[in-house]
Amino acid sequence: MxxxxxxxxxxxxxxxxxxxxxxxxxxxxxxxxxxxxxxxxxxxxxxxxxxxxxxxxxxxxxxxxxxxxxxxxxxxxxxxxxxxxxDNRHMVRVGTSMLNPCKVLIDLWNGISDLYPQFGINIVHFEDDAHTLPTTYRMIGQSLDIIAGPFLTDNLKDYYRVLELGSYRVCFAVSRQHRLASRKTLLVNDLYGERLAVVNGGNNAVIHDIRDFLKKKHPQIHIKDVPRLYDLDVFNRCEESHTVMLTLESWADIHPSLVTIPSDLDFAVPYGLLYPLHPSKEVGQFLDIIKEMQGNVLSKVE
Missing domain, CATH: 1.10.10.10 (Winged helix-like DNA-binding domain superfamily/Winged helix DNA-binding domain)
Structure with missing residues (x-):
């Protein structure tokens, strides 16, 4: 009419x-x-x-x-x-950082946001600092509702809920001046005689398995255990010392002087959303929408 x-x-x-x-x-x-x-x-x-x-x-x-x-x-x-x-719109506060970018969630939400105008997203930046990151996690449920990123700290699951969205393959990162920097793919054998930084301050099972596999099957690689969380300082130190670094495909552009190269390691780290054990009603509804969307995507794939 x-x-x-x-x-x-x-x-x-x-x-x-x-x-x-x-x-x-x-x-x-x-x-x-x-x-x-x-x-x-x-x-x-x-x-x-x-x-x-x-x-x-x-x-x-x-x-x-x-x-x-x-x-x-x-x-x-x-x-x-x-x-x-x-006036009635609920803003979901999503944390973001260089190593925990919220892009994966934003890309999902942008595809369906028109269907749910009652929700909006506020981006809250935080720093990737191994010393302060635990404090940042404690902000979830207080000044943050959700953090998106790889699940590299297994014990967080005791205090927060997780919604898995996918997984990132494990890669190697080397300085642009390193002898291996021009390779398209790095085989484990290529690292013989090299130092490899394995960061596992979060006691992650996948990284534990990678470390054990390399030590048992490839002792020619000199494993440098880094008992802390991933942060930008780790990337800087590996670049400065020309140490090979165990990293993820999603971090390919983190450091301009490092080259991230796919590996033949058959390991992947899950990524997704970290949120409170008892989210607010509105955040719970928002997450239900994401879960339903993920379920529909998986059904189509199957």
Missing amino acids: IEQLKTFVQVAESGSFSKAAEKLFISSTAVMKQMNLLEKQTGVPLFIRTNHGVSLTNAGTAFIKDAEYMLQYFQESLIRIHQSAQ
Whole structure:
């Protein structure tokens, strides 16, 4: 009905079906069909049709002011609706950092956000510092609702819930001046005689398995255990010392002087969302939407 009213007002102003069609970017036939239907619905002729154009009948003249009022009222109503939706909108606070980028969640949400206007996302930045990161995690449920990233600290699962979204393959990173920097893929054998930094301050089972596998099967690699969490300082030290670093494919662009190279290691680290054991009602609803979306994606893949 709203489109018919818009077309009616435009025809009345233009005095022609074809001119109105040009301004509305639709065909003249579509304009005539809409006007024929409007006259049928009102039960009275609204236009006088001639070879030189159209003009309003007395009924049409009486109706034009009401049509303009209804269109104006509709637009004002839309504004009120959107303002009301904004007032009731719940903002989900999502943490982000270089090593824990929220892009994976944002990309998911952007694909469906139009369906759920009651939710918005506030991005909250935090630093990747091995000393302060545990404090950042304690912010979840207080000043943060969700952190997205790889699950590299297994004991966090005792204090938070996790929603797995996928996994990142394990890679190696080397300085751009390193002898292996030009390789497209690094085989484990390529690292014989090299120092390999294995960071596992989070007591991650996958990294434990990689370390044990390399020590048992490839003792020619000099494992340098780094009992701390991944942070930018680790990347800097590995670059400065030309130490090979065990890393993830998602961190390929973290350090401009390091080259991240795929490996033949058949290991992957899961990634996803970390959130409180008892999230708020609104955050719980938001996460349910993400879970449903993930379920639909997995069903299509299977």
